[in-house]
Amino acid sequence: MNESSSSALLVKRAKSKTKRTAKAVVVEKAKTIKVKKTPIKTKASKATSKVRLTKKSKETEKVISPELPEVSPKPLISIIKRNPLGHLLIEKMLREAGFRGGVSTDKHVLEKYSTDESIFSVRPQVVIQPKNKTDVEIAVKVVARETKRFASLSLTPRAAGTGLGGGSLTDSVVIDMCAHLHHIGEVSVKKDKITITCEPGAMWRDVEKRLKRYDAYLPPFPSSKDICSIGGSIANNAAGSDSLRYGHCADWVESLDVVLCDGNTYTLKPLNWKEYKTIAKQKHEYARILQDILSLVEKNEKEILKNKPKTKKNSAGYALWHAFPDGVESFKKGKGVFDPTRLITGGQGTIGIVTSVTMRALPIEHDTTLLVIPVFDLQDTARVITKALEYNPINVELFDALTFDLALKNPDFFKKYLSGLSYYRTMLNMYTTYHVRYGRKTPEFTVLITLDKATTDKYQRYEIVSAISTGKTRARVVTSRVEAEMLWQIRRASYTLSKLQDSSKRPAAFLEDMTVPPENLSKFFVEIKKTF
Known part of the structure; x- marks a missing residue:
């Protein structure tokens, strides 16, 4: 593998350890799916599965009870035996088939691909980077053919590696779809x-x-x-x-x-x-x-x-x-x-x-109205959001106190996304909001609600603001583009900002999306806060 391909393969990833997730073996042109399950140390919000391209294997084992007469063989949980030879030969087989992209078994490259943004860590045996659609077709054909000899071979697509469910991880062959296929x-x-x-x-x-x-x-x-x-x-x-x-x-x-x-x-x-x-x-x-x-x-x-x-x-x-x-x-x-x-x-x-x-x-809808509601009392959350939903909003988003605190402590973080005067104006607005508007108090949640023109034509803005507000929690219309940009920058950076809590540790994204009826949100947030 040439030097440029090697460097393209090096993607910065931190390591974490866990046991393997569930594996699925999809039998080509067969109507059955064999599943091998192994313990999962920590639950992820989405199950992880990998494709095994193989013909249906023959079951030869029998289940015999000492107290019952011998019965016909029944399907058992398939155990995939590890055979390193298939992975050792895969580059040779890919090249012979005309694969033109990068192929690597370098231990440093494999370590980079052993993690994504999930809590899991699974080390692949081979990483490949197709240069075009033809390379992808070749890779699939080769793996499909060779699983007849090496059942442990599989092919797992990987994109940017930002998923929280571990879907891009495998103990076999990773096919990186981002290195070259980005036209x-x-x-x-x-x-x-x-x-x-x-x-x-x-x-x-x-x-x-x-x-x-x-x-x-x-x-x-x-x-x-x-x-x-x-x-x-x-x-x-x-x-x-x-x-x-x-x-x-x-x-x-x-x-x-x-x-x-x-x-x-x-x-x-x-x-x-x-x-x-x-x-x-x-x-x-x-x-x-x-x-x-x-x-x-x-x-x-x-x-x-x-x-x-x-x-x-x-x-x-x-x-x-x-x-x-x-x-x-x-x-x-x-x-x-x-x-x-x-x-x-x-x-x-x-x-x-x-x-x-x-x-x-x-x-793009330009004539929209953004409302911001700083929630200082968690008991108000449910009422604010359920009332907002009555106005058919385009979106209802929020970020918590920790996210806001991290944004205040790490202004340089936003230089990746803002530049020049835009950056300084946005940061000035963020600190002014905290020191002046909020009196140096951080809201438990900051709720963002976007309404379209049809809604604001039907209802006066002050009517909506009054209806959503409570005694302690006051909604207001955001009229400044700079403030709107500041609020959305913080919301979009919520997960990435969490990595800045401690540079010596890797955040564990063990929770993804949870479904809670809006009317129960206050109770839910109170209990979550007690837990953490």
Whole structure:
């Protein structure tokens, strides 16, 4: 491996130790999934799974009870035997197949890829960095073929490594989708539709800059948009402040180019019945998957819909309830669609590896109103937020006292995101807010609420402010752009700022998103504060 490839592979990551997470072995062209589970020291908010591309193995062991007659063999939990030979040969096999990207087994590189932003640490055996879509196809074909000999081989996609669930970690082969696959295409504006196409390694912040030229943005932007990639956000079905109104990443995907386990690339997009029938007649992996999903949902549709989460935010599992938004029956009558992209978004790379993403964008709303509510008494939190929800806000976000304190103590942190006079004005506003507005008292929470023009046309701003405020907690309209920028900078930096508490320690992000009915928030926050 050349020096430039080596340097590209070195990504700064701190180490932490834990036991392995659950592993899933997906049997190619078989209808069963074998799962190996090992103890997990600390629970993460999203389960971690890795794809094993292999043929169905034969079970030879028998379960015999001394008190009962011998019975037929039953499926057992599959134990994957570690075989280092497969990993030792993988570079040779990739090169022979025409793989042009970087391949490394250097111990320092492997250590860098053994952690992400989660609490887990799993050391890979090999790290590869494809240069293009063809390299991804080659990698999938080689691993799929070689798992017949080496069952411990697997391929795990990794983007920017900012996930909190450990989804990018593996003890086999990491395929880094950010090193080279970060091209951003042109923005398409047709009538009322704005779309942008990019590779999975494109950073969200860079895509946002491109869209800003067209006065547009991606509504599901996560709070980590300054450090995360588009591909990772798709794999995690990320959401952000505007998701209260506009939904998750999955709701804004136009189409995806995905390499499936046969090593071929397919373009996934919503299909009508006629389009589905055309594809289903073909002999390839995509056709098989479409047929299997249709059959699965058709047989279990009532149960699937019955168990659909009722929360606004949900990124767990495969969203089968969204694959047929109008129902299977309507789809077969030609009145609805089958959207396979819904199974890839949030799938953590377990079904296929995304090589291109096309997303819809919206024009930026300029005539909005930002309200800020400093909450000094936790008992007021529930009332403030439930009242705010009555006005159909674009978003409701908050940051806690610790985040505000860390921002006050680390002004240089914001130089990464602000420059020149913008930086100094924002910092001056932050300290003025703390010393003058808050009298050197830090609010337990600072709540941010964004309202659109339709709402402020219907209700006077002072009416909304009065309705949301309580005796101790006073809402107000933010009229200064500098103050608005200051508040959003702190909110977006909440997690990153937490790393600045102690430079000798690594923060453990053991909690991700929690779902709490708004009316119970006060009690919830009081109990959480007691716990910590």
